[in-house]
Amino acid sequence: MLISGRPIGVTGAFESTAALALEPFAPAAVARHVEAGGEEPRVGWETALVAGLLGGSFLASRLSGGRAPRGNPIRWRRRFGSRRAPRLAVAFLGGAVLMYGARAAGGCTSGHGISGTMQLAASSLLFVPIIFAAGAVTSRALYGRSP
Amino acid sequence: MKRDGVGKLALGFATGLAFGWLLERSRACRHEAMAGQLRGDDSRVARLMITASAVGSVATLALHQAGRVELSPKPLRLGGVVGGGLLFGAGMSLLGHCPGTSLAAVGEGNVDAFFGVLGMLAGAGAFVVTHDRIEPLLRRGDFGAPTLPELTHAPAWPFTSLLAAAAVGSTRLERAAPPMPEVS
Numbered sequence: 001m002l003i004s005g006r007p008i009g010v011t012g013a014f015e016s017t018a019a020l021a022l023e024p025f026a027p028a029a030v031a032r033h034v035e036a037g038g039e040e041p042r043v044g045w046e047t048a049l050v051a052g053l054l055g056g057s058f059l060a061s062r063l064s065g066g067r068a069p070r071g072n073p074i075r076w077r078r079r080f081g082s083r084r085a086p087r088l089a090v091a092f093l094g095g096a097v098l099m100y101g102a103r104a105a106g107g108c109t110s111g112h113g114i115s116g117t118m119q120l121a122a123s124s125l126l127f128v129p130i131i132f133a134a135g136a137v138t139s140r141a142l143y144g145r146s147p
Numbered sequence: 148m149k150r151d152g153v154g155k156l157a158l159g160f161a162t163g164l165a166f167g168w169l170l171e172r173s174r175a176c177r178h179e180a181m182a183g184q185l186r187g188d189d190s191r192v193a194r195l196m197i198t199a200s201a202v203g204s205v206a207t208l209a210l211h212q213a214g215r216v217e218l219s220p221k222p223l224r225l226g227g228v229v230g231g232g233l234l235f236g237a238g239m240s241l242l243g244h245c246p247g248t249s250l251a252a253v254g255e256g257n258v259d260a261f262f263g264v265l266g267m268l269a270g271a272g273a274f275v276v277t278h279d280r281i282e283p284l285l286r287r288g289d290f291g292a293p294t295l296p297e298l299t300h301a302p303a304w305p306f307t308s309l310l311a312a313a314a315v316g317s318t319r320l321e322r323a324a325p326p327m328p329e330v331s
Binding site for chain 1: 148149150151155156157158159160161162163164165166167168169170171172174176177178179182183184185186187193196199200201202203204206207218219220221222223224227228229230231232233234235236237238239240241242243245246247248249250251252253254255256257258259260262263264265266267268269270271272273274275276278279281282285290292293294295296297298303306307310
């Protein structure tokens with residue numbers, strides 16, 4: 001934020017990219033979305049940030065030899081086993097729910113959680129406890145009592 | 148197609164590179180980090196967030212007081228922030244990553260996170276299509292875009308100091324609860 005003069009945020013790019021992708025098929029819906037105050041269809045600063053994030057992580061993992069673990073995460077495996085399809089379906093669903101919520105709230109862990117809280121924004125200081133509380137309740141339901 | 152200027156895009160890309168590097172090296176992008184955070188036995192995500200926020204807050208406060216940087220707090224609309232926050236937290240738990248760490252995990256070659264990112268694109272599409280219908284709901288309880296100091300009519304430095312103290316205090320968390328191993 002200090003370098004760019006703009007707060008860092010990851011999910012805004014998803015909204016503008018989705019608007020860009022939907023524009024040829026549903027121009028009226030995209031127009032109503034922009035009218036309602038949404039991100040317009042464009043390739044912006046945040047889109048480049050997302051591309052850089054992928055690249056930065058790729059370079060870091062290549063240079064350090066650290067690779068992502070394969071198969072289901074250990075916590076998931078203990079509770080639901082090793083089948084990949086259910087895990088990948090839930091990952092997709094989680095991503096969709098998370099992004100819908102992020103755009104409704106106007107930010108995510110970086111936009112609200114870091115850029116927002118560092119400015120002491122009231123909205124962000126409210127958002128952070130809510131997401132961790134909702135996440136803790138969901139994780140408890142998902143993984144049960146054992147840690 | 149609308150797009151920002153090349154300089155701005157390059158700056159975004161460079162910032163992203165640094166951010167992605169940091170998330171990968173901190174291992175905050177591993178499923179265990181977020182899943183463990185939400186079950187209360189891993190504190191990497193909270194420590195990373197609070198440290199970044201505290202350092203940023205001190206710098207922002209200093210630059211803001213020197214008139215060098217404008218604040219841009221996000222709007223406090225209770226419908227959007229509370230409703231969206233609940234969905235966000237639940238989705239973050241199901242996926243086991245937040246948006247930034249998902250992308251960093253994809254950079255590492257994580258297949259689960261790749262499916263999560265596809266879901267995110269679908270979720271963003273669903274938001275675009277339904278946005279105008281839910282906007283009145285999001286605007287419930289609109290308080291403008293205040294910062295906590297503005298809301299409480301207090302100076303900013305006590306809050307920033309509190310953040311900094313919490314960041315220092317959070318370094319003790321790791322000794323109290325070392326992270327769970329990633330493989331068993």
